[in-house]
Amino acid sequence: MATRLADIAAKAGVSQATVSRVINAKPGVSDDSRDNVLEAITSLGMPLERLQRNGTRLVAIITPDLSNPIFPEYITSLTTLLAQRGFLVIVCTYTPSGTSEDGYLAMLQNQPLSAAIFLAGKYDTKDTGLSTYRSLSERNIPSAFLNGAARDMNGLYAGTDDKTAMTMALRHLRDLGHRNIGLLLGDKNHYPTILKYQAAQQFFLDEHILHNEEMTAWTTYGVESGQMAARALIERGATAIACASDQLALGAVKATSSLGLSIPKDISVTGYDDSPAMRYMSPSLTTVRQPVDKICQSTVNGLMAMMDNKKLANRRDVLLFEPELIVRESTGRCSSR
Incomplete structure (x- = not known):
């Protein structure tokens, strides 16, 4: 690892400590230096994920309580896809009487996150502040926001139309x-x-x-x-x-x-x-x-792309997916009551 860090540092024109901070998604590195390190890693043919410290890559999924049965379906699909790519998933479930969304984000500030996924949150409500989410962007942590309108902050927005x-x-x-x-x-x-x-x-x-x-x-x-x-x-x-x-x-x-x-x-x-x-x-x-599986697959693919190219994480992308009407027994011809 020392030789590799030295090679990357020499190529990027920075210190080995700076290379280590970039690899482990730590703050305290300028955008220019981070871009230089990532370009050096790419040019040397060293996939970033193989350089992550201890091989442990964390992704946080932040979600409201799981009383809505569609949320566990999303979590199952996302964790399966991420595990297949070698990520360890942390599921942070907030409730009115427990830890809040802001509280979880505060606890995650010092964690070496590779990415964060929000299934819902304050971002999908009008007139709410976005400063908590922007703290992730400031750390160059790719973020995905599912099933909410695109807001004025960087990230991948994916959901049903x-x-x-x-x-x-x-x-x-x-x-x-x-x-x-x-x-x-x-x-x-x-x-x-x-x-x-x-x-x-x-x-x-x-x-x-x-x-x-x-x-x-x-x-x-x-x-x-x-x-x-x-x-x-x-x-x-x-x-x-x-x-x-x-x-x-x-x-x-x-x-x-x-x-x-x-x-x-x-x-x-x-x-x-x-x-x-x-x-x-x-x-x-x-x-x-x-289309839960399609949304989750595209979300994971998008996050992988953002991890490989931090410039993609510094913009806003929106993916909308076509829903499907499933006709069953609860609808019928109108009759006069």
Whole structure:
């Protein structure tokens, strides 16, 4: 290793200590020196990953609590792909009563991270500060942000096309004869929710379907909150409800049952995510599937490219993937109630 460090240092015109700091993603190196070292490594034919100290390369996945079943699906796919490439994954799960997202990022400041992946976070909410995330960029740590709108900071943004997803669900309900369609959405300041709402408004406009604001319910993501909001939509005359998540859709199913109505005879319901259990519930849920494996594969490929070329980490890239409508038993022809 000493000879290799010396070769790289001589080629880059820096000290061996500087080479070591670059290899191990340590702060305290100027952008020019870092670029010179990386170029020297490349020109000498020495893959950066083989020079990582002790062969241990860490990637942190920062995620909210795993009550949303789509998050474990993402984590499983990401950890599998990263392990195949020799990375050790740290999963940091934050909850309202536990360590916060900021708290985990503070703890990770002194860790030799190769990359960081966020499944959700403050970045996907309007009017939130980004300084915590920028601390990773300042350390030249490649970062990926999944399923949130691209913000004004460097990183790879990958996720499902939310506008297309909502349009798919609404077109399906329209084709079944529904016109009184309720929207069951998440927080008003949540970017993915905003995109779904904008797509719905455009769809109703294009299809000349009257949609009053009282037929849109904004709530927190969860089965219980979805049940309460869906009940109000049904009482206002909705014959179908397009939901922003499978959890909200489960709440809509429970609300329908509590009112003595049946699915899909009286109410049709669509979800979003295609969580693993949705095909097994009764009635099985019509939902829009996120292409989780494609998103994860592209995310890992993008992070590998950023690790090999730090200049790629100092820009913003956006990858949107086409969702798929999965038609099951929870939707049917509109009938008068």
